[in-house]
Amino acid sequence: MKTKTRYTCQSCGHSNPKWLGKCPECDSWNSFVEETTTVSKDSSISAVRETFNGPSSTQGAIVRLGDPLSEEGARGRSRHSTGSSELDRVLGGGMVRDGFVLIGGDPGIGKSTLLLQVAQGLTENAGIQKVLYVSGEESIEQIQSRARRLKIKNEDKIYLAAETQFEKALLMVKELRPELLIMDSLQTFSTGFVESAPGTVSQVREVTSRLMNLAKSAGIAVWLVGHVTKEGSIAGPKIVEHLVDTVLYFEGDSGQTMRLLRTVKNRFGNTNELGVFEMTSDGLMDVANPSALFLSERKEQAMGTAIVATLEGSRPLLVELQALCVPSPFATPRRTSVGLDSQKLAILTAVLEKHVGASLINQDLFFNVAGGLKLTEPACDLASMAAIYSAIRERPISSSLAFLGEVGLTGEVRKVNQIELRVEEAKKLGFTEIVIPSSQMDRTSKIKGINRIPIAHVNEIANLI
Ligand code: TYD
Numbered sequence: 190m191k192t193k194t195r196y197t198c199q200s201c202g203h204s205n206p207k208w209l210g211k212c213p214e215c216d217s218w219n220s221f222v223e224e225t226t227t228v229s230k231d232s233s234i235s236a237v238r239e240t241f242n243g244p245s246s247t248q249g250a251i252v253r254l255g256d257p258l259s260e261e262g263a264r265g266r267s268r269h270s271t272g273s274s275e276l277d278r279v280l281g282g283g284m285v286r287d288g289f290v291l292i293g294g295d296p297g298i299g300k301s302t303l304l305l306q307v308a309q310g311l312t313e314n315a316g317i318q319k320v321l322y323v324s325g326e327e328s329i330e331q332i333q334s335r336a337r338r339l340k341i342k343n344e345d346k347i348y349l350a351a352e353t354q355f356e357k358a359l360l361m362v363k364e365l366r367p368e369l370l371i372m373d374s375l376q377t378f379s380t381g382f383v384e385s386a387p388g389t390v391s392q393v394r395e396v397t398s399r400l401m402n403l404a405k406s407a408g409i410a411v412w413l414v415g416h417v418t419k420e421g422s423i424a425g426p427k428i429v430e431h432l433v434d435t436v437l438y439f440e441g442d443s444g445q446t447m448r449l450l451r452t453v454k455n456r457f458g459n460t461n462e463l464g465v466f467e468m469t470s471d472g473l474m475d476v477a478n479p480s481a482l483f484l485s486e487r488k489e490q491a492m493g494t495a496i497v498a499t500l501e502g503s504r505p506l507l508v509e510l511q512a513l514c515v516p517s518p519f520a521t522p523r524r525t526s527v528g529l530d531s532q533k534l535a536i537l538t539a540v541l542e543k544h545v546g547a548s549l550i551n552q553d554l555f556f557n558v559a560g561g562l563k564l565t566e567p568a569c570d571l572a573s574m575a576a577i578y579s580a581i582r583e584r585p586i587s588s589s590l591a592f593l594g595e596v597g598l599t600g601e602v603r604k605v606n607q608i609e610l611r612v613e614e615a616k617k618l619g620f621t622e623i624v625i626p627s628s629q630m631d632r633t634s635k636i637k638g639i640n641r642i643p644i645a646h647v648n649e650i651a652n653l654i
């Protein structure tokens with residue numbers, strides 16, 4: 190047995206033999222914590238593996254790419270519905286049998302709620318006979334009372350344990366042999382192989398890599414919860430993203446009822462897929478038509494709002510962008526943005542001032558994406574500028590008009606990808622007019638029932654509003 194002492198930054202995982210005040214990697218202050226690692230041979234995982242199916246047949250062996258999967262391998266790759274079509278979508282078409290999924294998000298956003306519902310969904314739809322839910326945060330009574338509130342069925346197939354000792358949890362897995370293991374949450378478990386406190390980088394990494402090992406060697410699906418923390422006192426799920434198959438993050442704030450679940454990484458499907466849920470008194474519910482929900486509180490012809498058809502993974506979504514301009518009391522006016530990168534906002538306003546002649550001097554500008562969505566797509570440029578322009582000039586935009594287009598620094602309007610999908614979605618939601626890049630008029634000419642208005646340069650925006 191060998192013992193090593195190192196200092197690790199709790200926000201990025203950078204490790205150094207000496208303590209440092211400031212992390213050279215991520216510039217955080219006071220984030221270094223002493224961590225002692227004991228390197229020794231691991232027997233607990235292999236014991237669990239042997240209980241299941243003996244040493245894995247393909248581990249350590251060389252196979253050809255074209256070789257057919259073993260029966261077990263094929264079973265491992267087959268998909269199972271989680272009972273929620275929104276969750277299936279972000280997973281890339283359902284759960285993979287031996288997949289390892291990490292669900293991150295702020296405390297209180299609904300991770301534990303979702304996992305209880307997943308446990309029920311999988312016992313119902315995937316023929317899973319045993320689920321083990323290990324909680325390091327809540328007592329068994331608390332989980333049971335939540336399950337009652339959620340009216341969880343199949344209670345006899347879902348087993349609960351309150352445990353923070355990782356090795357004890359492994360023993361339970363060995364004893365029960367579940368097909369699905371839920372660990373809530375990553376930061377509360379500690380393993381004896383690392384001598385630092387639970388929630389430190391080395392603990393979090395060790396627990397995750399052992400779970401991954403378990404998922405792959407014993408063919409168990411593992412779902413792991415990770416809290417995202419504002420300050421770096423406990424390590425966040427970012428540190429272990431590279432270790433797992435699928436990473437999902439909850440977005441939106443816990444004050445609202447809408448919950449967005451985004452795929453950040455997926456070895457079995459597309460990234461950037463988005464699932465939309467609503468938190469109700471009966472738990473998280475799928476939102477089948479999110480565009481309608483995003484637009485539901487829209488006012489007729491309000492000033493400073495524009496609609497865009499953004500694409501989240503494979504799904505088009507109509508969202509409302511809002512801008513507000515007010516005279517500024519400050520020498521340097523404020524630029525505040527929620528849901529759009531502030532750098533991006535600065536670029537868009539600069540282009541608007543230069544090429545459209547709309548002045549923002551002595552004006553504070555506030556920008557918001559309704560519904561708590563975060564926009565990263567350049568296809569939203571034109572709509573953002575339309576909203577800001579409408580706010581500056583105090584001219585409302587017709588409520589049946591939507592916008593699409595990327596805007597370059599010279600004010601030219603550029604193509605957006607998958608324009609047909611977006612235009613179709615706008616049409617479906619009852620929009621009668623849509624402004625699109627003039628270079629894409631041909632491509633969309635087959636879509637009937639919505640009037641397409643071409644735009645080549647952003648200075649034409651003044652005629653449209
Ligand atoms: P929870 O799943 O405990 O969050 P996390 O595990 O991410 O910390 O969800 C907690 C919040 O969800 C809590 O503030 C109450 C709310 N909630 C509902 O609104 N309806 C419900 O049916 C449940 C179970 C929770």
Ligand code: MG
Binds near residue numbers: 300301302
């Ligand atoms: Mg929880």
